[in-house]
Each structure stands twice: as C-alpha cells, then as structure tokens.
Amino acid sequence: MTTSERLVDATRELLWERGYTGTSPKAIQQRAGAGQGSMYHHFAGKPDLALAAIRRTAEEMRAAAERVLGGEGTAYARVEAYLRRERDVLRGCPVGRLTMDPDVIADGALRAPVDETLDWLRGRLAGILREGVASGEFDRSLDPERTAAAVVATVQGGYVLARASGSAAAFGAAVDGLLALLAGRRAA
C-alpha cells in the first residue's frame, strides 16, 4: 500500500471513530506511519485529505448496500436483507455520523458525498418498493419514496439508540419494529 493510501485509510478510520473535528493531522500521521512532510506532500491539508477519505468511504458503503439490495427475492426480502445486514452497530455509520460534524456540513465539498450517498440509498430502496407495489406484492397505497426515507432514517436512528444504550440490541429493536410495520402492508 502506498503512503498516500495509508494516509487515506488512517483518515477514514479516525473520521469514523472521532469525527472531523476530533481528528488531527498528527493522529492521522501516527496511525498511517507517515511524517508531517509526507502528509503535506500528498495532500493540501486536513480538508483535502478528509475529502479523499469521505469519498472512498461513501463509495464502499454504496457498494456494500448494492451487494444486498441487488440480490434475489421479493421486494420485502431485499429490504429486510438490507436492514438485517451485518453491521458494526456500536461504531455508528461512517457516512451518517459526519452529518453531526458542523465543519463537514458547512463545507459543500465535504457534505456532497454524504448527501449523495444517503440520497442514492433512499432512491434505491424507493425503486425496490415501487417494484413491489407494481408487482402486487405491496398494497397500492404504500408510498415508495416516503417509506424508503423511513427505512433509511430507522437505520441511522438505530445507530443513535445503540450508541446511547451501549447495546446493539437497540438497533435490532428499531429494525424489527419497522419491518413488522412494513410486513403489514403486503397485499393479502
């Protein structure tokens, strides 16, 4: 792995664990095993490095979601597979957590990949739900867009509940609750 790659990876880990404000250049260098000069040779500074890290994390999250969402089965089964997919629940969402960082939200370039990723996910889920309605699997009255927003919000909020309680079970409860509601909209 190149020094540049190690710097990006170290930044990705630190952004996930400590957020943008809580991540210092020095900490990045130490984790990457790189010196100051090295970091500033490859990147213009902290925002530039963070941008590269966030883009990479966003890409990976999208790919991971697509692996599950693009699978086999009914619309309900694919949404369920997404919701129940294995997660490092107590670590939080590496993309969603950035929305609580004021410096990320204030910088359009840093916010863009976050927004695009969550919006892509919402749209992808909405498409699956729309198929489910069209095929007669779901009740006609189910609104794919709003339901998809609720699905994404439940996941993001599930992380909050899990971290507050220190237990991954809180995430599971929220997901179970949502899935039970969604199951009730399947056409008889």
Added chain:
Amino acid sequence: MTTSERLVDATRELLWERGYTGTSPKAIQQRAGAGQGSMYHHFAGKPDLALAAIRRTAEEMRAAAERVLGGEGTAYARVEAYLRRERDVLRGCPVGRLTMDPDVIADGALRAPVDETLDWLRGRLAGILREGVASGEFDRSLDPERTAAAVVATVQGGYVLARASGSAAAFGAAVDGLLALLAGRRAA
C-alpha cells in the same frame, strides 16, 4: 441570570452546535460573557460543565416530549403529534447528537443522561402504543416496544437525512413514511 446559569446555557448551545469535542472552554466563556477564573470557580472543568449542560438539556427535552405525549386523543394521534411536533430540524437533536461524540460515550456520567432520556422516550411511546392495542385501536399483533423503538429511531435518523440534504423536508418524508405504515396497523 447568574454567571453559573449563563455558563451552563452557553455550554448547552455549543454542545448542540458543535458537540463536545468541538466545544472549548474559551468559546464557552466568550458566549457566556464570563472570564476564565469565573468558569473554573463555578465548575471543575469542561467535563463537569458539560455534565450540568447535558442534564439540563435532557430534562427540557423530556418535558417538551411529555407536553405532546401527555395530550388528548387516540394513541395514533398522540404519536403523530409527537412526530410532527415543531422542531429545529436542521440543528439536529441536542440529545441524540451527543451519541456521535466519542468522549461522551466513553464517559459513563456524560452518557447516562443521554441514554436515560432516549430510553424514557421509547418507554413512554411504548406505553401509549400498548394502550392503543389494549383499547382495540391497533391490531393485536402490533409490538409496542419494537414499534416505539422504530418511532424514536425514525426521528433521530430524520435529523441525519435533513442535515445531509440541507433540507427539513427529508425529516418530514421519513416521518410521513413511518406514520403511513403505522396507520395501516389500526384495527378495521
């Protein structure tokens, strides 16, 4: 207002806007119009002041929720009133956002009020949903605990979606989606 109160209020605002890591003693002092000596006279340091601020914020959030949840109407109507209650959506949840702060999660004393508040809220909503099931308003198969977890998660996740997109509408879409699903579980 006393100097001590002004310090707590300033800390509450800053924790909401910038989180624990992003909030410095100096910023607190400036916002409160108090000097260094003054702050360290009234509080042992940043963690002590943050604890007072978090407890106060937690109390207020609970009181605000109770004002809506303790109102009149069916179980569905009260849950809806809670979900649609006016919120400063783009500012995020002053309690929930703290779960993304590693220094808060690592400190049991700071995490406790956060956990207790979200857990109280979940329990309060579960009680209302349980009444709704008992009264025949909701389908017998509705699980009050898990559904309540989904409601709280949707709100917390709604803030994430809103802040990512820069639009309060994203919060509204998630809430609409969840309410539509919940409405479908009302007994015929």
Added chain:
DNA sequence: GTCTATATGCAGATAGAC
C-alpha cells in the same frame, strides 16, 4: 467571585534540507 499571569502541549500548518 472574578481577574490576570503563567504553563504545557497540541492544532495545523510552512520552509527548506536531503
């Protein structure tokens, strides 16, 4: 109770040697 002085170390770089 509040103020000013003082202190260590980190944040976030820039400059220039090698």
Added chain:
DNA sequence: GTCTATCTGCATATAGAC
C-alpha cells in the same frame, strides 16, 4: 518523497492577587 525545524495560536487548565 520524506525529514526536521519553526511558527502562531488555541486547548485546558493552575496559581494567586484583588
């Protein structure tokens, strides 16, 4: 490409005068 030196200012206090 990487290293070391250097810089300004903030983070987070402590000490002691008033």
